[in-house]
Amino acid sequence: MSARGLSVGYGGVAVCAPASLTLRPGQVLALVGVNGAGKSTLVRTCCGLLPPVEGEVRLLGRIPDPRSAAQRAAVAWDLGEDSFFPSLTVAEHLGLVCYGHGVLDADTVVDSLLTDLDLIGQADSLPDRLSSGQRRRLALASVLARPRRLLVLDEPEQRLDHVMRRLLAQRLVQEAQEGRAVLLASHDPALVAAAATQVLLVGAHTCVLSVEEGLSAMKEGL
Numbered sequence: 001m002s003a004r005g006l007s008v009g010y011g012g013v014a015v016c017a018p019a020s021l022t023l024r025p026g027q028v029l030a031l032v033g034v035n036g037a038g039k040s041t042l043v044r045t046c047c048g049l050l051p052p053v054e055g056e057v058r059l060l061g062r063i064p065d066p067r068s069a070a071q072r073a074a075v076a077w078d079l080g081e082d083s084f085f086p087s088l089t090v091a092e093h094l095g096l097v098c099y100g101h102g103v104l105d106a107d108t109v110v111d112s113l114l115t116d117l118d119l120i121g122q123a124d125s126l127p128d129r130l131s132s133g134q135r136r137r138l139a140l141a142s143v144l145a146r147p148r149r150l151l152v153l154d155e156p157e158q159r160l161d162h163v164m165r166r167l168l169a170q171r172l173v174q175e176a177q178e179g180r181a182v183l184l185a186s187h188d189p190a191l192v193a194a195a196a197t198q199v200l201l202v203g204a205h206t207c208v209l210s211v212e213e214g215l216s217a218m219k220e221g222l
């Protein structure tokens with residue numbers, strides 16, 4: 001993914017300073033910034049869910065288009081909008097995602113995600129029987145069930161307990177080690193410290209920072 005002078009916003013009005021960035025395989029780019037800074041707007045624009053106000057973004061070398069088969073095959077996102085089929089169990093949700101995305105060893109993938117996300121005990125539960133954190137874990141398991149070259153997560157730490165946040169950080173490190181890229185918006189300094197390879201501070205002066213600089217900016221509330 002790359003962006004040059006990318007200005008994002010609504011109705012032609014930018015919500016933050018323009019961003020320039022490059023995200024390559026094996027990198028984890030963490031978007032940080034205060035509430036309302038423009039992180040989610042930037043993430044959505046990079047995925048092609050919103051048009052840029054100005055400038056350009058390229059995803060897999062093309063203008064992002066969430067409808068394109070190539071993008072859907074390569075980019076898996078979880079933007080925090082948990083929504084589930086009310087009559088499908090946790091395991092059936094994951095099986096359906098695998099089926100839809102042509103995962104060959106679906107049973108193995110589902111079993112290992114249920115274990116990793118600590119959802120074995122809820123495998124046969126319907127979504128309305130899950131706690132809010134368990135629903136968040138199901139959303140994360142669903143995105144991790146998909147084949148992908150780029151994983152996009154908007155505040156994935158929300159409603160997760162401490163242990164699960166640590167596991168999430170390990171999972172993101174693993175993504176990078178396996179040669180995938182991760183675009184992550186987060187308010188969790190521990191998650192950013194553990195997983196990010198670079199930081200994009202979003203706001204009045206949007207700029208790429210080292211992880212150390214990004215963590216300082218988070219502490220200072222920039």
Ligand SMILES: Nc1ncnc2c1ncn2[C@@H]1O[C@H](COP(=O)(O)OP(=O)(O)OP(=O)(O)O)[C@@H](O)[C@H]1O
Nearest residue numbers: 010015033034035036037038039040041042185202
């Ligand atoms: N659909 C929308 N239409 C108009 N303005 C919007 C819309 N969604 C968000 N905004 C505004 O855009 C600005 C940036 O919002 P955005 O959700 O991108 O911030 P954020 O950095 O992700 O915030 P947070 O950390 O609180 O999730 C905010 O001022 C918000 O009010």
